[in-house]
Amino acid sequence: MDWVYLIEVLVGGLMSGVMYSLVAIGFVLIYKSSGIFNFAQGTMLLFASLTFVKMTENGIDFWTALFIAAGIMVVFGVVTERYVIRPLANQDLLALFMATVGLATFQEGFSQFIWDSDVHGLQMSKFLDIGLLDPAPIFMSDHIPWLDILIPKFDIFASLVAGSLIVVLAFFFQKTKTGLSLRAVSDDHMAAMAVGIPLQTVWAVVWAVTGIIALVAGLLWAERVSVSFTLIEAVMKALPVILIGGLTSIPGAIVGGLVIGVGEKLGEIYLADVFGGQGIELWFAYFMALMFLVFRPQGMFGEKLIERV
Amino acid sequence: MIYRETGNFVTNYFKDREIFPMKFDKVVVILGLLFLFLYVPTTSEYFLSAHVIPILAVGLATVGLNILTGLTGQLSLGTAGFMCVGAFGTYNLMLRVPDYLMSLPVALLLSGIFAGLVGVVFGLPAIRIKGFYLLVSTLAAQYFVWWFFNSYAWFLNYESSGVVAIAPKFYDYWGLGNLLGVDMQGYPARYLLSLVVCIGLSYFAKNLLRSNTGRNFMSVRDRDIAASVMGISVPKAKLLAFFISCFYCGVAGGIYSFLYIGNVDLMIYEVDRSFTILFMLIIGGLGSISGSWLGAIFVYEFPIVFTWIGDFIFQGAFNTAVVENVSNMVYGVFIIALLIREPGGFAALWATTKQKLRMWPYPH
Numbered sequence: 001m002d003w004v005y006l007i008e009v010l011v012g013g014l015m016s017g018v019m020y021s022l023v024a025i026g027f028v029l030i031y032k033s034s035g036i037f038n039f040a041q042g043t044m045l046l047f048a049s050l051t052f053v054k055m056t057e058n059g060i061d062f063w064t065a066l067f068i069a070a071g072i073m074v075v076f077g078v079v080t081e082r083y084v085i086r087p088l089a090n091q092d093l094l095a096l097f098m099a100t101v102g103l104a105t106f107q108e109g110f111s112q113f114i115w116d117s118d119v120h121g122l123q124m125s126k127f128l129d130i131g132l133l134d135p136a137p138i139f140m141s142d143h144i145p146w147l148d149i150l151i152p153k154f155d156i157f158a159s160l161v162a163g164s165l166i167v168v169l170a171f172f173f174q175k176t177k178t179g180l181s182l183r184a185v186s187d188d189h190m191a192a193m194a195v196g197i198p199l200q201t202v203w204a205v206v207w208a209v210t211g212i213i214a215l216v217a218g219l220l221w222a223e224r225v226s227v228s229f230t231l232i233e234a235v236m237k238a239l240p241v242i243l244i245g246g247l248t249s250i251p252g253a254i255v256g257g258l259v260i261g262v263g264e265k266l267g268e269i270y271l272a273d274v275f276g277g278q279g280i281e282l283w284f285a286y287f288m289a290l291m292f293l294v295f296r297p298q299g300m301f302g303e304k305l306i307e308r309v
Numbered sequence: 310m311i312y313r314e315t316g317n318f319v320t321n322y323f324k325d326r327e328i329f330p331m332k333f334d335k336v337v338v339i340l341g342l343l344f345l346f347l348y349v350p351t352t353s354e355y356f357l358s359a360h361v362i363p364i365l366a367v368g369l370a371t372v373g374l375n376i377l378t379g380l381t382g383q384l385s386l387g388t389a390g391f392m393c394v395g396a397f398g399t400y401n402l403m404l405r406v407p408d409y410l411m412s413l414p415v416a417l418l419l420s421g422i423f424a425g426l427v428g429v430v431f432g433l434p435a436i437r438i439k440g441f442y443l444l445v446s447t448l449a450a451q452y453f454v455w456w457f458f459n460s461y462a463w464f465l466n467y468e469s470s471g472v473v474a475i476a477p478k479f480y481d482y483w484g485l486g487n488l489l490g491v492d493m494q495g496y497p498a499r500y501l502l503s504l505v506v507c508i509g510l511s512y513f514a515k516n517l518l519r520s521n522t523g524r525n526f527m528s529v530r531d532r533d534i535a536a537s538v539m540g541i542s543v544p545k546a547k548l549l550a551f552f553i554s555c556f557y558c559g560v561a562g563g564i565y566s567f568l569y570i571g572n573v574d575l576m577i578y579e580v581d582r583s584f585t586i587l588f589m590l591i592i593g594g595l596g597s598i599s600g601s602w603l604g605a606i607f608v609y610e611f612p613i614v615f616t617w618i619g620d621f622i623f624q625g626a627f628n629t630a631v632v633e634n635v636s637n638m639v640y641g642v643f644i645i646a647l648l649i650r651e652p653g654g655f656a657a658l659w660a661t662t663k664q665k666l667r668m669w670p671y672p673h
Binding site: 037083084087088091093094095097098099101102103104105106107108109110112113116117236239240243247275278279280282283286287289290293294297299307308 | 382384434437438439440441442444445446448449452453455456459460534580584587588591630631633634635636637638639640641642643644645648649652
């Protein structure tokens with residue numbers, strides 16, 4: 001077995017896992033705080049990054065564009081809460097899920113309607129002078145002689161961003177008062193309202209924060225892939241990730257992302273021949289998640305459900 | 310005024326369980342069937358091929374999804390995958406089984422059963438996995454089926470382009486066309502076959518809703534633990550729902566490929582189509598068979614009508630991208646607005662209208 005090649009595959013898998021995790025975090029945030037399975041996460045990514053890219057293409061500088069895009073996402077989050085989520089509070093979760101499917105459809109049409117349906121590239125190194133955004137990869141053989149692999153610097157940058165997001169969110173959920181009320185709301189809408197938690201405010205905050213996370217994730221995805229409607233498929237890839245990690249766990253989103261990222265790459269290389277065809281990446285993640293869920297239906301870090309009639 | 314229960318006397322228990330208990334309804338249904346069977350086939354080929362047959366195909370798939378999601382409460386995003394099984398199954402049955410044994414209606418039925426079995430396999434995790442976690446199983450079905458038919462060229466008879474046109478001889482029906490002197494490949498004949506299948510299966514679904522099995526499905530949907538406490542076998546109900554639902558989707562796929570577009574093409578069974586059918590279901594109303602058809606008509610016709618408006622009023626100002634985006638926005642708004650205002654979808658609106666007509670001119 002070629003160990004260097006294996007390490008390269010593992011690193012590549014970990015890096016793409018980080019990208020999945022970035023989308024998954026937004027999912028988990030909303031699920032944790034409201035029990036809503038937010039299908040619109042992928043289109044939020046598209047909307048945020050498309051808004052940003054179109055602004056920079058029209059000559060607005062990086063920080064202003066970032067600021068405006070973040071503002072638009074916050075407004076969008078608040079409007080969503082007011083006109084979609086609030087009227088549906090206390091409905092069953094299937095109805096809320098379908099509402100987010102509707103939201104996703106609307107947003108898919110809306111973002112491409114006001115901007116365009118073209119494929120846009122994004123190169124952040126044109127705006128930001130950060131060494132890690134340099135397109136040239138790191139040659140590991142410069143540092144460790146026998147390790148002859150390449151690591152794109154951008155992947156390290158993305159991992160750092162993801163890592164810091166986790167730290168901030170963990171702090172927010174565990175240490176702040178808003179975080180505490182979020183956890184209460186996710187347990188039981190009615191009970192949280194009964195003890196005086198302002199449900200609407202809390203949800204507006206969550207949707208706004210998720211919008212900003214979508215912007216961050218969207219920009220990273222845009223740099224790595226491009227800005228086009230294919231970003232919506234990121235949501236499809238994030239599904240097995242959050243399900244493996246458990247819907248309610250932010251660390252789960254990260255671990256799930258890494259497991260899926262690595263598993264997918266290893267599967268493609270070592271199992272493709274078994275199945276007699278290339279491209280098993282298309283469905284392998286779902287099968288992994290399925291196998292996992294059959295043994296642990298609530299995911300890796302998910303809270304164990306106790307069901308009563 | 311004319312829509313009244315007055316004079317409709319129920320004299321035995323059998324009459325009490327009729328689908329259409331009112332005389333007025335019966336007359337409307339019979340006139341509607343006469344219209345569908347006698348008038349619609351004589352309309353233009355274009356109308357049949359571009360509007361009616363595709364609606365019949367996707368509407369049937371919506372009814373199928375309704376049995377699984379609306380009736381049994383199991384979310385599915387694999388509808389297009391199961392349609393794909395149906396389409397490829399029909400094609401391979403027609404291609405590989407000797408002509409004297411196989412004819413299109415039989416092939417549709419068999420491939421429907423085959424799709425149902427595939428559905429049961431992907432439904433197996435539903436015994437253990439619940440709620441949103443089940444999405445991953447149906448998505449696995451969607452992507453796996455797609456990949457499978459894409460990778461194994463045998464199923465497409467080694468057609469390198471990935472699309473295989475359906476040979477005219479497949480519309481032979483054991484020489485029935487020659488016997489009757491009817492062009493069985495023509496759209497009126499195709500329409501009549503799909504209409505018979507769709508009406509038959511809708512009738513079956515409607516009765517399923519009112520049967521013991523259907524009530525079992527609904528109790529699993531409403532609270533599965535309570536259902537199991539009451540002695541309903543939840544795994545059995547779930548798997549049966551998967552089988553029936555995927556049977557419908559498989560037949561719908563066969564109709565879509567054979568009777569509508571006339572070729573077997575993998576590209577039309579991508580995950581987008583699963584979503585379109587989900588939109589039809591939500592807009593039409595979960596748990597209602599007539600709602601599924603209303604939803605299918607609305608979602609299918611909206612882009613066409615919108616393009617038409619663009620062509621006539623705004624001199625072709627809308628290109629396909631605009632039409633697609635606006636359609637998506639409208640679907641989204643409809644889904645959200647209906648969920649908030651009328652969770653039963655179009656079907657509930659229709660039921661309210663009927664109730665109002667019955668009471669008119671009194672408010673209650």
